[in-house]
Amino acid sequence: MDRELSTSTKKARKRRTLWQISLAVAVVVIAIIGFRSLITPSIDRNELRTAFVEQGPVVATITASGIVVPEHEQVITSPIQARIEQVLYTAGQEVNPGDQVLLLDRSYTQLAYDKLKDEQQLNQHKSVQMGLELDKKLNSLKSQLAIKRMHVKSLQARLEDERYLLKIGGGTTEQVKQAELNLSIAQQELAQLERDITSEKELLKADEQELKFKLAMQGRSIEELERKMEQAEIRATSPGVVTWVKSEIGSNVNSGDVIAKLADLSSFKIKATVSDAYADQLQVGSEATVRVNDTDLKGTVSSIEPTVSSGTVAFYIALAKEAHELLRPNLRVDVYVITATKQHTLRVKNGPYFSSADNNQVFVVRDNEAIRIPARIGVSNTDFVELEDGIQVGDELIISSMKDYEQMRKITLK
CATH class of the missing domain: 1.10.287 (Helix Hairpins)
Incomplete structure (x- = not known):
């Protein structure tokens, strides 16, 4: 016949049941936390570059590559059919008016x-x-x-x-x-x-x-x-420097062939090239900035070549200081042609994120998380990017590349 369990036995069974339930709840909680860690990626905060949204002007620019060329260059052609007998001045040497650069067999x-x-x-x-x-x-x-x-x-x-x-x-x-x-x-x-x-x-x-x-x-x-x-004596008509000369002694030249180039190195201009995709945005008279060794020089677009060569358009920039001490012939520079200017707009520092990600979203840092929110990107330059909506002044945005996390809504910051 059945006997009633003792009080101590009942308490032991109750404790064992509570312990089993607690263990099950703990397992479930650990499983949930582990699952969340699987679906919510994390990233080391020290690996990110961030910047705060501020208000200020943004100048839209076209980035082009440029080269410093003399503002005035004399191209000398052979007036006759002849043979080069002697080269009297080589590239880089200075010449004065009347100096004979080449000697031709006449x-x-x-x-x-x-x-x-x-x-x-x-x-x-x-x-x-x-x-x-x-x-x-x-x-x-x-x-x-x-x-x-x-x-x-x-x-x-x-x-x-x-x-x-x-x-x-x-x-x-x-x-x-x-x-x-x-x-x-x-x-x-x-x-x-x-x-x-x-x-x-x-x-x-x-x-x-x-x-x-x-x-x-x-x-x-x-x-x-x-x-x-x-x-045919090929003499310099003004002071300058020989930038190029046909130096193959004994070679024949025809009438009209270019045999030497002389440049006045007291003033310079910039010859720049840009993809033909931006050709319709180039305008004569547009302001431009030429960056030479971290120094910005102001200028304007003076002329645009009418033809497209190898997918690029060439144009020239007249500098406000055409005799700046940093300018050297054939020096490569960065050129930024201004196409639009917006005052008192929301902006953030430019970074790799804006060149690799979808321009309709940004990652905002909030506490220990980076949250992806929709935002409309406006004009930009190498320094700043305009944000037309979706953010506020003071928001901290990630500006480093987030290409691997474009589809994530939220990222944990460690």
């Missing part, structure tokens, strides 16, 4: 020049000879004209005599008609001779004029060759 041009001079002398001799022949021919024609005129006068007198004889009965009508015919023929021959003389004068005059034109053209060609041979 023998080919000299031969062409001598040939033209000989042809000109031949044509001048031909002109003199043509004048003598013209005088001789005209004199002969004038003599024939005088004889023909005397012959006409003789026939006129003969006609008058025949008419008189016919009148007194000493001649016949046929003799008068024959005299008239002879006179008419002689007069036509005289008129033809006069026309021939006029035509001959015009033809000879035209030949003479043609020869004069030819002599004038040859004279201009000779003057041009003389000028080119003088220019």
Whole structure:
């Protein structure tokens, strides 16, 4: 038969039941905490870069790469076809006005020049000879004209005599008609001779004029060759520095080939390139900042090249201080072209986060957690990013890269 359990036994069983329930609750709590730790990642706070939201201006810029180039550069081309005999100044050396940079072999041009001079002398001799022949021919024609005129006068007198004889009965009508015919023929021959003389004068005059034109053209060609041979000495016209020179001695150059570049290093400008995706944002007159060794120089976009090369657009910046001491030829610089300016807006320091993450969200630090909230990103530059909504002044944002946590709503900070 069953016996009633003692009081001590009942208490022992109750304690064992409570202990089992407590153990089960503890297991459940530990499991929940462990699960939460699995679904809520954590990150060491020391690995993060943060910045506080503040109010201030944000200047939107286009970032471009640039190079310092002389503001004024003289490009020297070969005026003639020649061969390089000697390089007198190399790149980097200073030159003064009148200094000869290159020595070209002018023998080919000299031969062409001598040939033209000989042809000109031949044509001048031909002109003199043509004048003598013209005088001789005209004199002969004038003599024939005088004889023909005397012959006409003789026939006129003969006609008058025949008419008189016919009148007194000493001649016949046929003799008068024959005299008239002879006179008419002689007069036509005289008129033809006069026309021939006029035509001959015009033809000879035209030949003479043609020869004069030819002599004038040859004279201009000779003057041009003389000028080119003088220019072939390749002398500097202003003080500066040789930035490039064709130094291959013995190589041939054609007329128009670039053989040297001289620059005035007292002033500079910036040649910059940017992706053609930003071409429509570039405007002549836009303000720009040129960063040289952590020093910012102000300038404006002075010109934009109309063509696109290898996916980039080139443009030039005129500097406010074109003779700044930090400027050196071919020095690479960073260029920031201002496209918009916003005053009194919410901003935060720029960082890797804004170049790698979705621009519609940010991570705000609250206590020991980083919470992802929606936010709209506005204009930006290398220093600041505009935040149009979703945050307030004083909020602490993560600005380091969070690419691995973009889909997480909350992150624990250790």
